[in-house]
Amino acid sequence: xxxxxxxxxxxxxxxxxxxxxxxxxxxxxxxxxxxxxxxxxxxxxxxxxxxxxxxxxxxxxxxxxxxxxxxxxxxxxxxxxxxxxxxxxxxxxxxxxxxxxxxxxxxxxxxxxxxxxxxxxxxxxxxxxxxxxxxxxxxxxxxxxxxxxxxxxxxxxxxxxxxxxxxxxxxxxxxxxxxxxxxxxxxxxxxxxxxxxxxxxxxxxxxxxxxxxxxxxxxxxxxxxxxxxxxxxxxxxxxxxxxxxxxxxxxxxxxxxxxxxxxxxxxxxxxxxxxxxxxxxxxxxxxxxxxxxxxxxxxxxxxxxxxxxxxxxxxxxxxxxxxxxxxxxxxxxxxxxxxxxxxxxxxxxxx
Numbered sequence: 477x478x479x480x481x482x483x484x485x486x487x488x489x490x491x492x493x494x495x496x497x498x499x500x501x502x503x504x505x506x507x508x509x510x511x512x513x514x515x516x517x518x519x520x521x522x523x524x525x526x527x528x529x530x531x532x533x534x535x536x537x538x539x540x541x542x543x544x545x546x547x548x549x550x551x552x553x554x555x556x557x558x559x560x561x562x563x564x565x566x567x568x569x570x571x572x573x574x575x576x577x578x579x580x581x582x583x584x585x586x587x588x589x590x591x592x593x594x595x596x597x598x599x600x601x602x603x604x605x606x607x608x609x610x611x612x613x614x615x616x617x618x619x620x621x622x623x624x625x626x627x628x629x630x631x632x633x634x635x636x637x638x639x640x641x642x643x644x645x646x647x648x649x650x651x652x653x654x655x656x657x658x659x660x661x662x663x664x665x666x667x668x669x670x671x672x673x674x675x676x677x678x679x680x681x682x683x684x685x686x687x688x689x690x691x692x693x694x695x696x697x698x699x700x701x702x703x704x705x706x707x708x709x710x711x712x713x714x715x716x717x718x719x720x721x722x723x724x725x726x727x728x729x730x731x732x733x734x735x736x737x738x739x740x741x742x743x744x745x746x747x748x749x750x751x752x753x754x755x756x757x758x759x760x761x762x763x764x765x766x767x768x769x770x771x772x773x774x775x776x777x778x779x780x781x782x783x784x785x786x787x788x789x790x791x792x793x794x795x796x797x798x799x800x801x802x803x804x805x806x807x808x809x810x811x812x813x814x815x816x817x818x819x820x821x822x823x824x825x826x827x
Contacts, residue, residue, distance in 0.1 A: 519633060521605055521682035521683075525603055526545060526676060527544040527546060529579070530568075543559075549598075550601075551577065551599070552582070552592060552594055553592070554687060554719060556673045556687065556689055568595055578596045581593055583722035585718045589658055589710065591826070592719050606683060606712055607685040607712065612641065612685055614640070618679055619634065620688055624672045635666065643662075643663045645658050646658075662686045662708065668690070689710050690708045691706065691708070736823070737797040738794075738799075739805075743755065743756060753777035754786060768818070774809055776807045779793050795827060800821065802819070
């Protein structure tokens with residue numbers, strides 16, 4: 477997690493047996509061994525299977541930190557979408573070996589805050605022992621492990637217990653101003669901090685039962701601001717469902733496969749109520765929108781004929797597009813003169 481409200485700078489498709497057979501799915505063990513909680517066991521079994529993630533945006537100079545969970549020896553890594561959001565450079569360092577890798581985003585599900593990375597050139601990495609999040613119980617002792625100290629420093633370990641199940645939080649992203657409810661979360665009395673996002677929630681058997689996503693200090697819980705002290709994790713079963721869909725290469729309204737498309741604008745995240753369209757705050761020089769003639773102060777009113785009135789509308793549109801796609805953008809100049817142009821999207825930071 478990094479210093480934004482998503483604790484980082486934060487509908488699944490049922491696949492047929494035929495589609496899943498194309499890519500061997502990530503699987504859960506058939507059962508978990510109940511045992512007294514042993515922090516040393518949790519650390520020994522899980523910590524070597526994590527990576528420390530550092531992200532950068534070459535366009536804005538933004539740097540962030542997060543954590544990832546290795547799920548295949550050749551470098552498939554689970555993390556939060558918000559850990560890599562806005563990044564066009566991603567580096568991951570194996571806790572087990574200290575080796576650094578450039579990472580690519582295989583795909584992501586924004587609404588579930590899940591992303592799957594592949595580490596370039598990785599092999600022989602230790603794989604995380606995965607538990608069954610359907611068996612999690614209230615009061616169960618747990619530990620969270622993450623990268624709050626930053627890449628190159630020792631990982632953080634926070635112990636606690638499961639305090640609630642199926643919790644819902646409202647996640648707001650300061651990078652885009654978009655927000656949505658993130659539900660079905662496991663709440664624990666672990667004190668998550670920036671950089672812990674994408675890390676592991678570990679049970680007494682030394683198994684990963686969830687992926688760290690947020691802390692109440694960075695989120696509004698059920699509409700109310702609450703003090704820190706609780707951590708929220710996405711159940712590992714749900715994470716694996718999304719990861720398997722991404723590995724199978726099946727896009728949907730919720731899941732984006734491959735690189736993100738970029739329009740090259742910064743938007744006003746909080747336009748005036750009742751105003752028409754989405755104000756453009758800034759442009760990337762030489763980017764698609766700049767080349768098409770948009771300027772700061774213009775107001776985007778539609779893309780491909782669909783009204784655009786919020787950051788949510790824009791990010792949803794970009795999630796469904798890919799580099800090379802041509803879109804029709806309609807906007808108003810500050811003097812009210814309507815303009816329109818075809819814009820070819822280019823590869824860019826994760827949206």
